[in-house]
Amino acid sequence: MGKPVVATVSMAGCFGCHMSLLDIDDKILQLIDLVEFNKSPIDDIKKFTKQCDIGFIEGGCCNSENVENLMNFRKNCKILISVGECAIMGGLPSLRNGIPVKECLEEAYLNCLTVDDKIIPNDEELPMITDKVYPCHEIVKIDYFLPGCPPRAELIWEALSALITGKKLELPYEVFKYD
Amino acid sequence: MSTIEEVVQKAVKKQGKDPTGMLEIIRDVQAELGHVPDKAKSLIAAGMGLSKADLDGIVSFYHFFSEKPVGKYAVYLNNSAVAVMKGREAVARAFEQEAGCKFGQTTPDGIIGLHDTSDIGMNDQEPAAIINGVVFTGLTPEKVKDIVSQMRSGKDVTEMVKEYGDGLNGSEIVRSMVKNNIRKKGAVIFAPFEQGSAVKKAVRMTPADVIEEVKKSNLRGRGGAGFPTGMKWEFTRNNSKGKKAFVVCNADEGEPGTFKDRVILTELPRMLFEGMSVAGYAIGADRGILYLRAEYEYLLKYLQSVLDAMRKGNLLGRNVAGKKEFNFDIEIKLGAGAYICGEETALLESAEGKRGEPRNRPPFPAQYGYQGGPTSVNNVETLCAAARVMILGGEEFAKMGTFQSHGTKLLSVSGDCQKPGIYEVEFGISLQSLLDEAGGSDAMAVQVGGPSGKCVPAGEFGKKISFEELPTGGSMIVIAPGRDLLTIVHNFMDFFVEESCGWCTPCRAGNVILRERLEKIMARKGTESDLAELAQWCAVVKTMSRCGLGQTSPNPIATTIENFRSVYESRLQKGVGFVSEFDKDKAVEEYCRIAGRTPYTEGR
Ligand SMILES: Cc1cc2nc3c(=O)[nH]c(=O)nc-3n(C[C@H](O)[C@H](O)[C@H](O)COP(=O)(O)O)c2cc1C
Ligand code: SF4
Numbered sequence A: 001m002g003k004p005v006v007a008t009v010s011m012a013g014c015f016g017c018h019m020s021l022l023d024i025d026d027k028i029l030q031l032i033d034l035v036e037f038n039k040s041p042i043d044d045i046k047k048f049t050k051q052c053d054i055g056f057i058e059g060g061c062c063n064s065e066n067v068e069n070l071m072n073f074r075k076n077c078k079i080l081i082s083v084g085e086c087a088i089m090g091g092l093p094s095l096r097n098g099i100p101v102k103e104c105l106e107e108a109y110l111n112c113l114t115v116d117d118k119i120i121p122n123d124e125e126l127p128m129i130t131d132k133v134y135p136c137h138e139i140v141k142i143d144y145f146l147p148g149c150p151p152r153a154e155l156i157w158e159a160l161s162a163l164i165t166g167k168k169l170e171l172p173y174e175v176f177k178y179d
Numbered sequence B: 001m002s003t004i005e006e007v008v009q010k011a012v013k014k015q016g017k018d019p020t021g022m023l024e025i026i027r028d029v030q031a032e033l034g035h036v037p038d039k040a041k042s043l044i045a046a047g048m049g050l051s052k053a054d055l056d057g058i059v060s061f062y063h064f065f066s067e068k069p070v071g072k073y074a075v076y077l078n079n080s081a082v083a084v085m086k087g088r089e090a091v092a093r094a095f096e097q098e099a100g101c102k103f104g105q106t107t108p109d110g111i112i113g114l115h116d117t118s119d120i121g122m123n124d125q126e127p128a129a130i131i132n133g134v135v136f137t138g139l140t141p142e143k144v145k146d147i148v149s150q151m152r153s154g155k156d157v158t159e160m161v162k163e164y165g166d167g168l169n170g171s172e173i174v175r176s177m178v179k180n181n182i183r184k185k186g187a188v189i190f191a192p193f194e195q196g197s198a199v200k201k202a203v204r205m206t207p208a209d210v211i212e213e214v215k216k217s218n219l220r221g222r223g224g225a226g227f228p229t230g231m232k233w234e235f236t237r238n239n240s241k242g243k244k245a246f247v248v249c250n251a252d253e254g255e256p257g258t259f260k261d262r263v264i265l266t267e268l269p270r271m272l273f274e275g276m277s278v279a280g281y282a283i284g285a286d287r288g289i290l291y292l293r294a295e296y297e298y299l300l301k302y303l304q305s306v307l308d309a310m311r312k313g314n315l316l317g318r319n320v321a322g323k324k325e326f327n328f329d330i331e332i333k334l335g336a337g338a339y340i341c342g343e344e345t346a347l348l349e350s351a352e353g354k355r356g357e358p359r360n361r362p363p364f365p366a367q368y369g370y371q372g373g374p375t376s377v378n379n380v381e382t383l384c385a386a387a388r389v390m391i392l393g394g395e396e397f398a399k400m401g402t403f404q405s406h407g408t409k410l411l412s413v414s415g416d417c418q419k420p421g422i423y424e425v426e427f428g429i430s431l432q433s434l435l436d437e438a439g440g441s442d443a444m445a446v447q448v449g450g451p452s453g454k455c456v457p458a459g460e461f462g463k464k465i466s467f468e469e470l471p472t473g474g475s476m477i478v479i480a481p482g483r484d485l486l487t488i489v490h491n492f493m494d495f496f497v498e499e500s501c502g503w504c505t506p507c508r509a510g511n512v513i514l515r516e517r518l519e520k521i522m523a524r525k526g527t528e529s530d531l532a533e534l535a536q537w538c539a540v541v542k543t544m545s546r547c548g549l550g551q552t553s554p555n556p557i558a559t560t561i562e563n564f565r566s567v568y569e570s571r572l573q574k575g576v577g578f579v580s581e582f583d584k585d586k587a588v589e590e591y592c593r594i595a596g597r598t599p600y601t602e603g604r
Helices: A016-022 A027-034 A064-076 A084-089 A092-098 A101-111 A153-165 B004-014 B019-033 B038-048 B052-061 B081-085 B088-099 B141-152 B197-203 B207-217 B229-239 B260-267 B269-283 B294-312 B344-351 B380-392 B394-398 B431-438 B485-499 B510-522 B528-544 B548-552 B555-563 B565-569 B584-595
Strands: A005-010 A052-058 A061-063 A077-083 A129-134 A144-146 B073-078 B112-117 B129-131 B134-136 B182-184 B245-251 B285-292 B329-334 B375-379 B408-415 B421-426 B445-448 B454-457 B475-479
Touching: A005 A016, A005 A064, A016 A052, A016 A084, A016 A153, A027 A153, A052 A064, A052 A084, A052 A153, A061 A064, A064 A077, A064 A129, A064 B584, A077 A084, A077 A153, A084 A092, A084 A144, A092 A129, A101 A129, A101 B584, A129 B584, A144 A153, B004 B019, B004 B038, B019 B038, B019 B052, B019 B329, B038 B052, B073 B088, B081 B088, B081 B408, B081 B485, B088 B112, B088 B141, B112 B141, B134 B294, B182 B431, B197 B269, B197 B380, B207 B229, B207 B269, B207 B380, B207 B394, B229 B245, B229 B269, B229 B375, B229 B380, B245 B269, B245 B344, B245 B380, B260 B269, B260 B294, B260 B380, B260 B408, B269 B285, B269 B294, B269 B329, B269 B375, B269 B380, B285 B294, B285 B344, B294 B329, B344 B375, B375 B380, B380 B394, B380 B408, B408 B431, B421 B431, B431 B445, B431 B475, B454 B555, B485 B510, B485 B555, B485 B565, B510 B528, B528 B548, B528 B555, B528 B565, B555 B565
Parallel strands: A005 A052, A052 A077, A077 A144, B073 B112, B182 B421, B245 B285, B245 B375, B285 B329, B408 B475
Antiparallel strands: A061 A129, B073 B129, B129 B134, B408 B421, B445 B454, B445 B475
16 A cells, blocks of 8 residues: 555635644654655645545635635545634634625725725636635535644644554643643 | 603612612613613713623613614514414514514614514414513404504504403503413412412411421422422521522513413412512511513503502511511512523522623522522412412322422413413323313424423323423423424524523534524435434533523424434435535625626636
């Protein structure tokens, strides 16, 4: 059997979860021994080139591109993990969920003090904004959830290595303490 | 027209700056101005030594207080499950059509406001609404037409009531169209009652002996929880030495489907008030408070007149019933629309003029109740039964009923039956025999104890109505074959979502999650794993919630999954792992409209 293949994506998030993944320090070398990366900002592979085993999802869905991306991940990965608050609950971006899209757009592009050419962007190339920010599990089936904002590097490492090696995940209390 | 300043000043002055009069102050302002604007809140806050945020908190908590004008005629149409069964939707559409505005809105001229409201205690005569405090029952689209045209012509609501209900509903001072619908009288509540007989008997005994007598009767609370009344009084008495103790009567009757306290308050207030005096004598209290739900405000003046008459007859006031140094009087405090205020500690908070949020227990009200004093909180029916215990004696009372449930129980029967109304039955009768009497023999299910109780299937109709087998605060909602159970369950979940006080997350968020999952299954988008998760969420909300509301709110779902599983299973998508409710086209629709774009689909 070849090495398990991992793909990652950051959607409506801040890349913090990816930073946390990199924060496993020198264990990244072990990780590279253990897995092969496919579509991911880490290696800059833009399109799936093969079927993957694990999809690491950061961020929820705030626009059509996120939704397509997520569905694409579901198609191409055996296991999907929602990593971090934004993927699991919508997180900070979902603070806009109580405000109508119209008001959000007007505030950002028309009324805000620092805009000068007051126009709501409508280029066909831009993703379309969704009415709400959605957590990933409302759109596709998610197999695992790694909580945290971001989840600590150790938690990510432990979870990934448990998945890859099939060993039981040890979750000491400290790992679940957030401030 | 008085200015906001004048209105607030008058209202605050009337309460003499007493903080427990807060709901009265806000009610006066609401009545005078039609709403409680920001400015009024600031002025009340200043007058009462509170912050504006405190006032925001209180005003937004209660259903009948509103920051926005509710309309010169504020229509509050009940949206309970039974109201819906009885044609509420057609009535609502008629209101909208005639008034020219939607529910949740007020007409542009400010004359008519249409509002939904949780159960108003009229399940035996639905659809029903409260308009400016006056109850309208048995509504039909035709009647609505007439009512709206009378509102347009500026008629006073009290003049719109043409026919009065039976019994004291028709009395000069009540003048209400509400009907009693007493279908069956029993030996405790509806047996003949001679004024003064209970309290006179009590004051001839020592308080300790009164408690002993109540303990002998094995009387248990009728409000739902079934706590032994004698024991509650004893605890309260043990804490009352040197302290100011209170008797509080819980007349919040908010559980959808119960209306028995309404009938007691109408026909037997003297018996109730005597029961309170007996309790006061037993626990050593000199003040009683009747906490009356706002929906029953139409009885307020009448109840006050009864209290006056009792004062004149020496059944209240100083040296009650001739007993030296037994001084006891009762005041009435009105709620303002909140189911949670039926929970005894939330009730106490509300009676103190605050947001009706439950307290942490312990300390229990018997230790730390109204204004910190030892307090016995008892249901209306419990206090009447206590009065009967005085008359009959504890032993005689205990002869009625079953091993663990003594005396009788008032049942409020409604829904799909021919004779909805009040049945006073001895504990121990089977559900089936109740259904036979009420003309609902062929029921598919009965919701026993209201939404927070249990959905009982026909196979269990042989069970006995009692604390041990089928406990109930009195709400019995009959559901005929052919009804969609999940629609009813969904209505109950709407109720809990609306009425959760929001203090703790498992209840505030949990009930929303429960309702969403239910909706997913109702929309036939659920899978087997969704059903399993729904059951798990029920357990989470039940075990993690802080008070009785959240601890029972999953019951409609949990007990129908248990007893009517096929209703859920028939709507599941079988053999599928996951079905999403997400609709991408709909999700981007609004943005595309605003930005002037044509939506494209994937792989454009
Ligand atoms: C959410 C909730 C609502 C309640 N509503 C009522 C009510 O409307 N009337 C009532 O008597 N008890 C109600 N109760 C029960 C009271 O907390 C309390 O147990 C009861 O008033 C005690 O009186 P009893 O011992 O005479 O039954 C409610 C409890 C909860 C948790
Ligand atoms: S369980 Fe519900 S009603 Fe009770 S305290 Fe919590 S939020 Fe409030």
